[in-house]
Amino acid sequence: MKTKPTVLFIDDDATMRKVYTTGLAMAGIPTHIVASIEEAGKILEEKKIDVIVTDLMMPNYNGVDLIKAVREADYTKHIPVVVFTSGGNTELMEQAAMAGANEIMQKHNTPPAKLIEKILKLHEEAAPGK
Numbered sequence: 001m002k003t004k005p006t007v008l009f010i011d012d013d014a015t016m017r018k019v020y021t022t023g024l025a026m027a028g029i030p031t032h033i034v035a036s037i038e039e040a041g042k043i044l045e046e047k048k049i050d051v052i053v054t055d056l057m058m059p060n061y062n063g064v065d066l067i068k069a070v071r072e073a074d075y076t077k078h079i080p081v082v083v084f085t086s087g088g089n090t091e092l093m094e095q096a097a098m099a100g101a102n103e104i105m106q107k108h109n110t111p112p113a114k115l116i117e118k119i120l121k122l123h124e125e126a127a128p129g130k
Contacts, residue, residue, distance in 0.1 A: 005050030005123035006030045010040045010066070011084070012058040016107065020053075020084075023112025029119065037061035041069070044076055050126070051119045056085035056092055064092060067099040080122035084115070 007024060011017050012035050024031045032043045037058065043049065052070065056063040063083050070076045080102040085093065087106045096104060102122055105115065 002124070004029045005119060006032070006048060007119060008032045008034070008040060008043055008047075008049045008052045008054075010034050010037065010053065010058075010063075011055040012036065013055070016055070016084075020112050020115060023116060024119075027116050029116065037066050040066060044070070044073075049076075049079055050123050051080050051082065053082045053084050053115070053119065056083050056096060057089060062092060063101075064095045064099050067096055067101055071100040078126065080126050082115070082118060082122065084110070 007029055009017065009021050009024070009031050017033050017035070021031050021033050032047060032049070034040050034043060037060065054063045054066050063085070067081050070079060070081060081100065083093070083096045083101045083104040084107060085104065086108070093104050103118055105118065
């Protein structure tokens with residue numbers, strides 16, 4: 001049986017956190033839920049994370065800042081990153097792709113089941129020996 005990935009879910013919108021992380025919980029996927037990049041940094045230092053799902057536009061920092069930091073650190077550079085955005089800022093989405101996002105998904109087009117499917121696929125692709 002395949003192990004479920006541990007997900008770090010970052011979004012400053014409480015409603016989005018609740019809707020999507022409820023779906024992750026129902027799928028049995030362990031999830032650390034935070035509202036800011038600062039909180040995400042603490043989790044990444046303390047916990048083993050298999051997949052990161054991050055909002056793109058947040059106060060103080062944005063998802064691009066997070067992706068760059070993740071890709072620069074030896075202990076996190078291997079972690080797949082899904083940018084989960086409301087869209088609208090195509091320049092920021094392009095920057096996220098160039099910074100190393102594995103996937104960019106639009107919130108309004110992505111039901112929880114589709115996000116879960118993508119998380120599981122990225123985790124499987126990132127597994128050692130793949």
